Amino acid sequence: MTTIRFPEDVYEKLKEQAAAKHISINQMVVESVEQLLEDSQTNSSTMESRLILNQVVAPDKIFADSGLVLVNGIYYRYLTSDNQSIKSDTAYLIIEATGNILTIKPIQK
Structure with a gap:
């Protein structure tokens, strides 16, 4: 378990998007972090590709x-x-x- 502090404006946007997707804020954060981790593993070898x-x-x-x-x-x-x-x-x-x-x-x- 971890406590994360968001700036108020970020928290409000997060809350709105979670509500729009009918999921909890926690689930929204977990899914976002999982996606980011997947993307970084997939794209780490393509950094050079994106630059050229x-x-x-x-x-x-x-x-x-x-x-x-x-x-x-x-x-x-x-x-x-x-x-x-x-x-x-x-x-x-x-x-x-x-x-x-x-x-x-x-x-x-």
């Missing part, structure tokens, strides 16, 4: 000879979404990040 997805990579940051791409000062391996060779005059969009491998897609001109 949908970034545009300039052609001069893609090194086809080494298979590396420079993003936010960090070198990553890359795959192209269409499995084609890198076009040296084309910018690419980061569409996926798995570990230290990014999937990039050419941006149509």
Whole structure:
């Protein structure tokens, strides 16, 4: 058992939401904390993904000879979404990040 003190405005919002869901404040807090814990376990490995997805990579940051791409000062391996060779005059969009491998897609001109 734990006692938690909420600022009055937070407590009022919590009370309103719990009432709207027809559950107790305690159940609302427990469910919220459980969801937060689940999300943090699921997303802890995707923090980097959230920071780099949908970034545009300039052609001069893609090194086809080494298979590396420079993003936010960090070198990553890359795959192209269409499995084609890198076009040296084309910018690419980061569409996926798995570990230290990014999937990039050419941006149509």
